[in-house]
Amino acid sequence: MKYELIKLPYELNALEPVMSQKTLEFHWGKHLQAYVNNLNKLIEGTPFENEPLDVIIAKAEGPLFNNAGQVLNHNMFFQQFSAKGGGAPKGKLAEKINATWGSFENFQKEFTTAAAGLFGSGWTWLAREKDGSLIITKEANGSNPVARGLVPILGFDVWEHAYYLDYQNRRPDFLQELWKITDWDIIEERY
Numbered sequence: 001m002k003y004e005l006i007k008l009p010y011e012l013n014a015l016e017p018v019m020s021q022k023t024l025e026f027h028w029g030k031h032l033q034a035y036v037n038n039l040n041k042l043i044e045g046t047p048f049e050n051e052p053l054d055v056i057i058a059k060a061e062g063p064l065f066n067n068a069g070q071v072l073n074h075n076m077f078f079q080q081f082s083a084k085g086g087g088a089p090k091g092k093l094a095e096k097i098n099a100t101w102g103s104f105e106n107f108q109k110e111f112t113t114a115a116a117g118l119f120g121s122g123w124t125w126l127a128r129e130k131d132g133s134l135i136i137t138k139e140a141n142g143s144n145p146v147a148r149g150l151v152p153i154l155g156f157d158v159w160e161h162a163y164y165l166d167y168q169n170r171r172p173d174f175l176q177e178l179w180k181i182t183d184w185d186i187i188e189e190r191y
């Protein structure tokens with residue numbers, strides 16, 4: 001089985017000005033495509049050939065772990081945004097966030113602080129633990145919470161390639177803007 005570049009559920013300019021068409025052309029069209037191509041080369045003729053991404057990530061190491069992780073990370077990242085995003089979660093996820101962090105605003109603050117403070121390249125995720133509790137994780141490079149048996153729900157990419165064209169070195173500004181396109185209807189389904 002060959003992995004394929006996911007189709008975006010919106011036009012390339014749909015997320016402007018938060019995320020420009022130029023950024024998507026590079027980030028989705030070039031960076032993610034490269035991870036997909038590398039992953040396909042690495043699994044060819046191995047027992048991983050027909051495994052889903054979460055299984056590969058749980059078992060693999062080195063380049064295979066990194067590329068499978070980055071394919072899953074970006075597939076989830078690009079599919080969690082929409083032009084009608086923003087606002088706050090509703091329902092069960094909102095209740096759990098409030099019970100864990102006191103308020104949605106406080107959760108956003110903690111999440112953004114974790115992402116802004118992550119040293120080097122990586123990701124910040126909201127993830128669900130086996131007992132149902134929520135946790136904010138910092139992942140280095142291409143890792144994902146599924147590597148530790150957690151369920152990833154919302155992920156912000158803090159590799160420079162995610163924001164440099166639009167925000168240059170202003171990572172905190174990029175993170176603040178991402179909330180405006182984050183679609184909580186999609187996030188809620190993952191929870």
Ligand code: MN
Pocket residue numbers: 027031074157159161162
């Ligand atoms: Mn990226």
